[in-house]
Amino acid sequence: MDKWPSSNRYSLKAALMINYNPVIPSLCLPFLDLLIEIMSIKEKWLSAWCIKPVGGALVRQEPEYILLALMGSPLKKIMLCSSEKEIFNVEEQVMVQHSVIINNMIEDGSYNHEESKIPLDCVDSKTLKKVIDYCTHHTHHQNDNQEDLEAWDAQFLNVDSNGLYDLLMAANYLEIRNLLDLIYGTIKNMIKGKKIDEIRRIFNIKDHGFTSEEEEQNRKEYPHFY
Amino acid sequence: MRRGPIHDDDHHHDAAVARKGRVVTPTGGWPELIRCTTTTPPPSRLPPILLDELIEEILLRIPARSLVRLRDRICSSWRTLISSSQFAKQHLRRSTTVDPTLTHPLIAYFSIGYAYPTIGVFSVPSPVENPPHEPTKVVPYKGRRPRSIIDSCNGLLCLYNVERDDEGLHHGAMLWNPCIGSTSQPVEIGGPFSVSGFGYDHVNDKYKLFGRVYKKSGEYVSRIITFGPNITWRTIEDFSCSMPSPHGTFSLVSSVGIFVNGTGTLNWIFHDCFRYVVVRSLDLVKETYNQFPLPDRDLDDDCFMSPLLCILRGCLAACYENKRTHWTVWLMKEYGVPQSWTKLVVIPHHPLLVNPSAGFPLQPIYIFKNNVLLAKAPNHKFVLLNLNDGSIDFPNIDSSNDGMPKLHPLSKGLTSRTFRLYHESLVSPSHLGLQSCSSEMRLVKPSL
Numbered sequence: 286m287d288k289w290p291s292s293n294r295y296s297l298k299a300a301l302m303i304n305y306n307p308v309i310p311s312l313c314l315p316f317l318d319l320l321i322e323i324m325s326i327k328e329k330w331l332s333a334w335c336i337k338p339v340g341g342a343l344v345r346q347e348p349e350y351i352l353l354a355l356m357g358s359p360l361k362k363i364m365l366c367s368s369e370k371e372i373f374n375v376e377e378q379v380m381v382q383h384s385v386i387i388n389n390m391i392e393d394g395s396y397n398h399e400e401s402k403i404p405l406d407c408v409d410s411k412t413l414k415k416v417i418d419y420c421t422h423h424t425h426h427q428n429d430n431q432e433d434l435e436a437w438d439a440q441f442l443n444v445d446s447n448g449l450y451d452l453l454m455a456a457n458y459l460e461i462r463n464l465l466d467l468i469y470g471t472i473k474n475m476i477k478g479k480k481i482d483e484i485r486r487i488f489n490i491k492d493h494g495f496t497s498e499e500e501e502q503n504r505k506e507y508p509h510f511y
Numbered sequence: 512m513r514r515g516p517i518h519d520d521d522h523h524h525d526a527a528v529a530r531k532g533r534v535v536t537p538t539g540g541w542p543e544l545i546r547c548t549t550t551t552p553p554p555s556r557l558p559p560i561l562l563d564e565l566i567e568e569i570l571l572r573i574p575a576r577s578l579v580r581l582r583d584r585i586c587s588s589w590r591t592l593i594s595s596s597q598f599a600k601q602h603l604r605r606s607t608t609v610d611p612t613l614t615h616p617l618i619a620y621f622s623i624g625y626a627y628p629t630i631g632v633f634s635v636p637s638p639v640e641n642p643p644h645e646p647t648k649v650v651p652y653k654g655r656r657p658r659s660i661i662d663s664c665n666g667l668l669c670l671y672n673v674e675r676d677d678e679g680l681h682h683g684a685m686l687w688n689p690c691i692g693s694t695s696q697p698v699e700i701g702g703p704f705s706v707s708g709f710g711y712d713h714v715n716d717k718y719k720l721f722g723r724v725y726k727k728s729g730e731y732v733s734r735i736i737t738f739g740p741n742i743t744w745r746t747i748e749d750f751s752c753s754m755p756s757p758h759g760t761f762s763l764v765s766s767v768g769i770f771v772n773g774t775g776t777l778n779w780i781f782h783d784c785f786r787y788v789v790v791r792s793l794d795l796v797k798e799t800y801n802q803f804p805l806p807d808r809d810l811d812d813d814c815f816m817s818p819l820l821c822i823l824r825g826c827l828a829a830c831y832e833n834k835r836t837h838w839t840v841w842l843m844k845e846y847g848v849p850q851s852w853t854k855l856v857v858i859p860h861h862p863l864l865v866n867p868s869a870g871f872p873l874q875p876i877y878i879f880k881n882n883v884l885l886a887k888a889p890n891h892k893f894v895l896l897n898l899n900d901g902s903i904d905f906p907n908i909d910s911s912n913d914g915m916p917k918l919h920p921l922s923k924g925l926t927s928r929t930f931r932l933y934h935e936s937l938v939s940p941s942h943l944g945l946q947s948c949s950s951e952m953r954l955v956k957p958s959l
Contacts, residue, residue, distance in 0.1 A: 457565060465568070473572045481584045488566075494587030503584055506958070510580060 363391070364402035365417070367410040372402060375417050376424075383420040385460035407458050412451040415441075419464055442471050481511045567592060571605055574613050575666075575935040578602075579691055596942035603665055603936050607772070607825070616877050619652075619660060619668060619689065620930035622915045629653050629914035630660070630954060631921075632689055635876075635932070636906035638883040638895050646909035649921065652689060653914060654954035659929065661720070662709040664770055666690060666936025669709040669720055672697050684720055686738065686940040687954060689933075695940035696948045698742050701734065702726050706750050708768030708777035712737075714796045718943060721768065721777055721793060723750045735798060740944030747798045754791070756783040768793065769820045771827050774846045778827060780805070782817035790820070790827075792847075805829055806841050806852045816872050823878045828855065830875050830886075836860055838873045840884075856884075856898045863903060864888040876932055891924035 361377045365387075380387045390396050390403060405413060419441060426434065442449065449468065456464040476484050485493065493500065504511050570578065570593065582593040592598055606613035616635040621627075631649040657670035661684070670685045674697070682704075683697025704722035711718050720736040733750045737743045752763040761781035768777030775796040781789050786808045792801050805818070811834050818829040827843040838858045845851035864873070865888075874887040882898040885906075895904040910921035918927050941947065 453565065457562070469568050469572055472569050476569075476573075477577075481581070484581070484585055488585075490586045493585065507584075510584060 363387075363396065365413060366402045366404045367408055367413045368406050369410045371410040371413075373410075373413060373417055376421070379420050379424045380417075382424055383459075383461045383463070385462070387459065405455075405458070408455045409451065412448070412455045415444075415448075415452060416455050416459065416461070416464070420461065423463070438467055442467065563588075563592070567598065571598070571602055572610070572613070574615070575602065575606070575690055575937055576615065578937065582691075593937065594939070596939075599937035599939065599942060603938060606934070606936070611880075614666070614935045616932055616934050617689070618876075618930050618932055619663075620925075620928045621657070621660060622918055622927055623929055624927045625915065625917055627915045628655060630657075631910060631913035631915065631928075633908055633910075635885055636893075636895065636908065638879060638881070638897070638904065646907040646922075649908065649910045649913040650956055651912060651914040652954040652956055654694075655952045657685065660931045661704075661707050662767055662770065663931050663933035664709055664711050664718065664772070666934055666938050667718065667940070668931065668933055671700075671704065671707075673703075684736065685948060685952070686718070686943070686945060688936065688939055689954070689956075690935040691937060691939055692953075692956070693939045693941060694948045694953050695738075695943075695945035697952075698736065698738065698945075700724065700736060701732075701744070704766075705731065706733075706752065706763065706766045706768070706779070708770060708793065710768075710770035710775065710777055710795050711772065712775050712795045713773065714775065719795045721795065723752075735795065738940075738943050738945060745798065748800065750793070750800075754781060754789075756781075756785075756787050756789075758785045758787070759783050761787070761789060764817045765819065769822060769827065771822065771846055772825060776801075776846070778820055780817060780820050780829070784815060786810075786812060788818060788829075801847075803847060804849050806831075809833055819872055819874050821875050823855065823875055823884075828875060830873050832872060840875055856882075858884075858896060858898070859901070861903055863905075864890065864894060887925060891926050892922070893925065 633649045657672040661669040686695040702724040706723040708721045754761045776792045778792045840855040842855045871889040884896045888894045
């Protein structure tokens with residue numbers, strides 16, 4: 286562990302002991318060394334022991350990388366490239382937690398942190414920024430209460446129709462399950478209780494594909510639906 | 512942003528990216544989504560194209576009754592999607608596992624005494640939704656009157672129908688989905704049923720009807736009828752209506768077996784007059800019988816009255832009357848595991864509910880999320896029991912238009928009627944490969 290100054294290892298141990306009470310008493314110091322060694326190989330195992338310095342005190346926060354946080358080095362980032370060739374630097378953990386596609390790419394090992402950027406040709410910069418916003422907020426505020434998160438989501442989706450559509454396509458492309466569910470729910474609520482003509486307008490259905498007799502018959506029989 | 516269908520892996524630089532990109536033919540265009548904003552989209556943008564699969568995801572989140580309204584009216588591609596068997600199955604799955612608001616429970620009933628050609632249907636009165644004193648109206652579905660409703664499963668009601676023609680009597684079963692309005696042709700069952708049950712074989716994806724048929728020869732035969740483009744009959748080991756018990760004989764209590772979804776089983780209670788009860792089940796998949804015990808009864812219980820089985824929260828449930836002072840509702844949390852019988856609730860007797868002369872049990876029907884139980888009380892009225900605070904409410908159900916004038920109103924009691932609970936779904940008999948029935952046999956709702 287040559288990248289690890291020894292002072293940090295001791296502060297890590299101290300930090301773990303202070304904050305992670307349920308676990309630490311059962312761990313002897315010697316085992317902590319082994320644990321840290323293992324951690325450096327598979328950083329993902331850290332998620333259970335994530336603590337981050339916040340205003341001087343060490344606060345349990347997940348899933349930040351504890352090693353990196355204590356070392357003071359920046360969190361591991363990845364580069365996403367929008368269709369307009371703009372590069373976005375995002376915390377790897379944030380994107381990996383939300384996007385199945387990005388998670389697969391990283392796990393696959395095909396992504397080289399130093400050089401590669403992930404091209405997202407289907408997502409423009411404005412939308413990509415919003416998506417990153419969503420993922421980052423939901424990662425950092427995982428432990429917030431439900432109402433606060435919902436309020437934030439509602440505010441987040443306060444966009445125009447094209448923006449919503451772009452978000453939906455991006456979420457679908459990147460396979461971000463919770464964002465997709467959120468958008469589907471919003472669209473479902475938009476069409477709730479609306480009349481047929483309005484729904485057609487919402488989905489921009491210009492050609493309904495029915496014969497004119499069928500259409501006329503429907504309108505005559507159920508005028509209040511239209 | 513490049514507009515167009517999602518392009519495939521060729522355009523990616525990185526190797527081995529598992530993409531779910533199936534190239535989908537676009538439907539119509541999309542948005543001018545309603546939103547209170549004054550921004551207008553820049554004119555240089557091309558109309559966006561919405562993928563079929565995304566529309567499907569949105570529609571899967573809409574309740575069945577709204578989808579029925581939209582199905583034939585928005586556009587032909589929506590109609591094809593919503594009418595498809597695949598969509599119906601996914602919607603059903605979502606409504607049972609993810610989002611119960613996608614469906615609603617309703618009650619269908621028919622008259623026993625008078626042969627009215629009507630089946631009355633009303634929404635299970637919800638303690639939350641309806642304003643307290645506005646009555647729930649019964650909607651009469653009129654058509655050729657089936658002899659009875661056997662049972663319901665996944666939104667399909669199985670109707671027993673008798674027709675006479677030159678050759679004699681024909682006993683048939685029809686499948687009806689009131690929500691979407693499809694009815695299948697009667698399927699010959701071979702004779703009247705003395706014992707019956709209707710359920711779904713989840714292993715083979717088939718709906719099956721079980722019946723103990725009384726043949727013309729005077730013999731009984733137990734048969735499983737599988738619905739499909741080719742109806743099949745399978746004779747199985749005969750269902751015996753009585754069995755030896757520790758002190759005598761167990762006899763069958765109710766002729767219709769209760770279907771437990773996800774297990775493929777029909778279940779009947781057998782009762783002996785000394786308080787022993789046992790459940791006999793038929794596995795529609797394996798076509799074998801099994802039996803398992805119910806919770807023991809206390810020595811001073813009213814043992815002449817047998818508990819009835821029902822389904823609550825997806826589990827098999829039984830309601831016992833104890834010591835003439837209260838009822839206990841038991842839930843079998845894990846089907847087939849007798850140790851998993853758990854007490855759901857103890858309901859004390861209430862003067863408004865008990866009918867001392869009648870000797871009828873309390874029959875639970877449906878339990879809401881907020882722990883309000885809809886039941887049929889011993890005095891034959893529908894009652895809403897709040898299990899949290901013990902309050903009782905008799906829902907106001909207006910049956911004046913149900914097409915059964917000689918029966919006294921539902922709110923006075925359920926006598927002379929048999930009812931079945933069902934949930935709305937989009938499953939159509941045509942998905943099972945069944946033909947639609949002729950127009951004079953269809954059960955039709957009055958138009959609004």
